[in-house]
Amino acid sequence: MSAKYSIGLDFGTNSVRALIVDVATGEELATSVWNYARGQAGIIVDPRDPELARQHPRDYVDGIVATVGETLRQAAAGKVFSPEAVIGIGVDTTGSTPMPVDARGEPLAFAPEFADEPAAAAWLWKDHTGHAEAEQVTETARRLRPQFLAKCGGKYSSEWFWSKILHCKRTAPKVFDAAHTWVEIADWIPAVLCGTTQPDRLLRGICAAGHKAMFNPAWGGYPDEEFVAALDPALARVRRSLPARAYSVNTAAGRLSAEWAQQLGLRAGIPVAIGAFDAHLGGVGSGILPGTLVKIIGTSTCDMAVAPLGTPLPDIPGLCGIVPESILPGYFGLEAGQSAVGDIFNWFVHQIQPGGGAAKGGGTHEALTAEAEAMRPGETGLLGLDWENGNRTILVDQRLTGLLVGMTLHTRPAEIYRTLIEATAFGARAIVERFEEYGVKIGRVVNCGGISVKNPLVMQIYADVFGRPLEISRSAQTCALGSAIAGAVVAGGAAGGYDDFETAMAAMTGTLERKFVPIAANQAVYDRLYPLYRRLHDAFGTKESAGSLFDVMKELLKIRDEVRG
């Protein structure tokens, strides 16, 4: 039998990637990336409001055309490949990135009257404009539906579905009124390929619905209308626009439409898998199974684990979500993460521009890394909190900010750079400990994402701080690979794909030979520093600690926001 292929489409924060994979081996035949054309690096921003981050859906459509076309051209340049042998497509995206659409499922952003209205675009995951609304959702749920909070870490985030819709209702009522419903882009993009964007035909994924919109089969799906109306009566209409069911990635969202098949040069009718978040399909692309923590380390992180359905799992405070089948069919998906990791290093290098800039031999990741690598743990005398973009897990609080302590008149930029890396490592350790405290044993840690392959200093510090070996996923694009695996599974064994994810992952994923192993002397120092990190973490991040400084960061932001007006 001749080789079969699957295509994974990975919609990131700044760009979209397509990947063609050999279904039998996981071999990656061709890949291509297209940078979104609109906004700043693909993000619509507002200089007056640093919390606003939107995206134009035209970029998603253009990105499919550009990357699939280019990837097929590359693959065809090889000997054996034929587009006819592509048996399925999978899609992953950022999220929660909800978007208002009209009754036909067309984005409001496509309507001329909303062409320049950021509220009509997709509300990118890192848009934090809805933090007041997030607090309202949390408070309301605490009062009326505490069970909702228990599954999302005890706090509802400003990054999530209902916070954003409620904020739209309050700040852009025309957009809110014009919206027939709101769709996560993870659901909308597969529907585009299948011609099923009409709200009554569009299938929604359990991943986005469960982790971000409080969908759970335990209470019959999305939150009930009474609860939603308690947030704002106008939201009841949005609630009624949502379906009763949500699907895992082993379900097809539909089949590739004739129009798209022709445009892309693929067979019409091949299945397109239900979309899921990049991190979750990245977990699949890294071979996630019970006992394995998959860490996707990039600008931010996602930390994922699974546990068989039926396992008696407690609610885990601070976890972004515990959702049945959100990662793998047959398993609970558990999602944690850090709001910023690479973004913090980038901030220091590009915004603060330490060391006099590249022209003076400093101010680049490379120069700072070279200097930081020569340091031993503890010798900087510095300690930081990794909250420059808030804290997702375990505090679920976007209104936390960065902290650096220990500076002297001798402190150098590379010492701060190393401290920022260490701070993110301590934050990552807090997540691992939280999993294990609640009975989710972590046997292996498999890492993927840009930083895991490009930055051995970061990985060694993480191994030293964790006190356990770290593996690196074989693929450099695990999210797109996970999507391709989903494409192979929805295609099914009869079509040359697979009937289940376990078999597909065993064939198509793996880890590199190189592991990062803890250095005992380093681990010993970090075991002394970590309790100090936790002291600061609890003092500034929780209300309950003795002499809590919890309100200091809040009050600074409040004064800032008042002064800025």
Added chain:
Amino acid sequence: MSAKYSIGLDFGTNSVRALIVDVATGEELATSVWNYARGQAGIIVDPRDPELARQHPRDYVDGIVATVGETLRQAAAGKVFSPEAVIGIGVDTTGSTPMPVDARGEPLAFAPEFADEPAAAAWLWKDHTGHAEAEQVTETARRLRPQFLAKCGGKYSSEWFWSKILHCKRTAPKVFDAAHTWVEIADWIPAVLCGTTQPDRLLRGICAAGHKAMFNPAWGGYPDEEFVAALDPALARVRRSLPARAYSVNTAAGRLSAEWAQQLGLRAGIPVAIGAFDAHLGGVGSGILPGTLVKIIGTSTCDMAVAPLGTPLPDIPGLCGIVPESILPGYFGLEAGQSAVGDIFNWFVHQIQPGGGAAKGGGTHEALTAEAEAMRPGETGLLGLDWENGNRTILVDQRLTGLLVGMTLHTRPAEIYRTLIEATAFGARAIVERFEEYGVKIGRVVNCGGISVKNPLVMQIYADVFGRPLEISRSAQTCALGSAIAGAVVAGGAAGGYDDFETAMAAMTGTLERKFVPIAANQAVYDRLYPLYRRLHDAFGTKESAGSLFDVMKELLKIRDEVRG
């Protein structure tokens, strides 16, 4: 009667300045600065030990020759000046800067066997190698002589006389054994000019002895031999080498020797005033009187006040010293200060080099100031603790370090720069409040030192944070002017000088017309930020606060020092 002149010599951290002043008006005829030639910018450092800072006494002697010679040449280029009309000399220096000398009063640093031995040089004020010894002095005094501590703020500092001598005994015993006695350079330099460096002829000043060596007439002078021997039996010999009395700046240390008169081209026999610290004579040069706080704002600050002898003054926790006649004869001298102010801004600009360096249009004080000036109080969302060089007043703790909180991924270098300025302003406010809490009313604040004249942004922020107008001293070199005033007073009225400091200051000092007045809106925001600063200040700086984080900075330094070995 023809004009009379006095010379002030000001020995700073990196350079020495001479100033010739018209005694009748305070007019400054000529001035000249000479940078110390040895070490890095005049400071002998050790790359392995950032706490070490020494100075070679040859630089003091060379500095007299260079600056007095140049200043007299400049003055003679005018019409009326004659070196014969110089009636007195005053000297101020850094301190506590003690130096080991032999039985003839020669610095051990001049001996060939100690030519390369940093312990034989002068131990510059900012040498912090003796912090363990400082703790021992504090603990021993707490146990045996609590009255000693009450006059120096409750803690003995690593910057001071006995900490340094004890550290020398423990780490450089050969130097300790070779030393006949230890002399503050404030005492040694006047003695050099008078040819009275032999220990039995050298007069010691009350300023250095009282503020740094626990000298107080209330207990009969220097600390008793029993106490000193309790620190280390070997110190008893040093104690026995010290005299019974110490003198205020209205006393002559002696008269200019024939050799020095010839070398400098001045009249032999003119009086040289007892030396005092730069800050204290800077207070004199700013016209200090009861109710006036004089702030000398440079790399660090000294904040000085006086109260009439006989005033019932309580002990004031955290003040560096309350010493009779240490600033002005007839008054208690009260000294407070911040361990770093300009040094913090310089660290950020020169060590961290933010904004990509001058070549990219950032990374200079000017560029950062221009950007920071356009910001309103509170809009950075940032807050800092100004402890990059420890905290002198009100915590008296060199083992405190810097802290910055509130960073986001949008934080820019100029926002941090402004926050560092604000942090020093809050630290300065804590000092003013401490004075007033203990009954030392502050009616006027007169500022001098480089920053007060060069940096209106800093001064406006200070006015806004203090909530009171700030005046600026008329002279740009108040320390040297204060020394010249001391020279005029020891010369006496009969010689064309003055018989007391009050009359001399009225004639020779003044303030600029320009005042910095608080802007009400800014003051209102800072009145909200200051309590947050105090929360962090107390949490990290005191053991007594609820949930104290006092040990965090200490533990980081301990780990750092262990790792560095």
